[in-house]
């Protein structure tokens with residue numbers, strides 16, 4: 001199957017450099033060696049030009065590290081890169097890793113490349129790198145969008161109002177995009193090029209030990225990074241979790257969660273690969289499959305839409321609809337019966353044992369079930385001095401502890417707590433007409449069993 005034209009954008013339409021020694025692929029969003037349209041495109045072009053492919057990665061460290069990234073995030077990233085390196089080299093693709101920004105490594109190595117291929121992410125920092133690269137690189141640059149099912153600008157040309165406005169567009173478009181991606185075989189292996197890598201990521205623990213970063217939030221045992229792990233987990237979910245996902249996805253005790261979000265965030269698995277596997281899975285019925293694809297495609301790609309079309313998606317004053325900010329401002333002086341500092345929240349020291357358990361799961365294992373995330377966020381709004389402080393705290397805690405944090409899904413779902421993609425509900429204190437979530441919502445599942453499960457998960461981290 002050819003790579004869909006909608007995924008491909010030419011950022012510099014110069015001819016490929018005649019004396020180029022290789023086709024360069026900047027691995028940044030899609031950190032994997034398989035089911036990666038940018039990589040397969042690079043191999044196709046390299047074969048056409050009779051050249052090998054080199055993939056490169058720029059590792060940010062120290063003061064110029066990736067915003068909000070800590071040892072937990074870096075451990076997972078590096079495990080994934082070790083896996084990607086092995087996978088790339090087994091396919092004859094070179095892998096060069098340097099301690100610098102992604103833009104820097106791409107610009108430097110593009111000096112002797114015929115063609116530069118980029119993958120695509122939607123965060124401001126990523127858009128900034130693409131801008132730097134297109135300004136500095138003189139040869140042909142092609143970007144291939146492979147971490148969404150339907151490319152963002154194909155799905156919609158504007159900021160969507162809510163899931164209900166994006167859903168029909170995606171439903172109409174997604175079939176041809178949920179397709180196999182045949183691996184191309186490189187005609188020329190890259191090993192004779194002898195390009196220097198500053199970092200050997202084959203030993204991710206050693207690389208992590210040598211970095212200067214925030215170690216207060218450490219790696220977790222619950223999740224090991226890499227595409228091999230991602231596929232293993234997906235297989236287990238299809239076997240044991242998909243049947244019943246439709247009815248059980250809001251029940252943490254039902255084990256109906258795929259845990260794909262950290263792998264999707266780090267580009268260690270393709271959403272298309274997941275969608276195809278879910279469609280073809282024997283376990284589960286149409287309701288289960290439909291419910292899963294709704295989350296994986298509609299909800300996730302609504303988040304991409306929001307981040308792509310919103311300057312200041314991380315800013316309380318810019319990320320929320322006017323009605324939500326207005327109603328929250330009107331209630332800003334309301335009495336808050338419970339008020340906690342950010343440190344108390346982070347430590348899980350509130351009067352609510354279920355909230356504390358959710359916070360503990362997040363702090364100690366890097367993940368929280370979807371059903372609890374909504375409750376968790378709504379309570380921070382209720383227990384903080386102002387809505388703006390609540391928004392900022394929620395985002396900071398989200399991005400600090402979740403392995404899937406710092407993602408378009410993070411910014412969008414935190415904003416959802418404060419009214420984004422939602423409509424006004426009945427007015428009440430503190431929330432105004434922003435949707436409230438009461439303790440009664442905990443009665444919809446076995447909250448006591450959840451607390452016990454968190455205890456087990458945390459004990460396994462010790």
Ligand SMILES: Cc1cc2nc3c(=O)[nH]c(=O)nc-3n(C[C@H](O)[C@H](O)[C@H](O)COP(=O)(O)OP(=O)(O)OC[C@H]3O[C@@H](n4cnc5c(N)ncnc54)[C@H](O)[C@@H]3O)c2cc1C
Pocket residue numbers: 249256257258259260261262264265295296297299300301303368369370371373374377398402404405406407409410411413414417
């Ligand atoms: C306050 C709050 C904060 C959140 N923060 C994040 C975050 O930082 N990173 C993150 O990836 N998700 C976030 N979510 C969305 C969602 O909770 C997680 O994606 C999901 O719980 C991940 O677990 P899973 O992979 O087991 O999900 P599954 O139920 O197995 O779903 C499969 C996939 O669908 C997508 N998905 C599921 N629910 C949502 C949703 N509500 N919005 C968008 N995509 C969804 C995810 O990519 C997920 O991996 C947040 C939700 C809330 C309410």
